[in-house]
Amino acid sequence: MADVAAGYLPILIFLAIALVLSTAFVGLPMIVSRLTGAHQPDAEKLSEYECGFPAFEDTRDQFDVRFYLVAILFIIFDLEAAFLFPWAVTVVGLGWAAWIAMMIFLVELTLGLVYAWQKGALEWE
Known part of the structure; x- marks a missing residue:
């Protein structure tokens, strides 16, 4: 014990x-x-310091869904780059199976990008 x-x-x-x-x-x-x-707190401490002018909307307003969609798409393609660089360094030693798996992965991401583009997810007004 x-x-x-x-x-x-x-x-x-x-x-x-x-x-x-x-x-x-x-x-x-x-x-x-x-x-x-x-x-x-005093007036100087509570003044606007980032943009230089008072906020013109309520800070609790919701963002547009497109903002979140663009952020999610950015994360997806950022992860793609994070997977692609180590794979590119070691692809010679991994063989054809790794190359085919990465091509399938890239085709899936390309299809996702085309789908998002057709749905208008990448357009901003």
């Missing part, structure tokens, strides 16, 4: 250190901001 508990000791020490550090990284900035007065 003592051997099993001794085996878990490094894990418990690691978890304790992680808990202490995460609490410190979250709690210390909040404590310091309270002590230095950084938590007191």
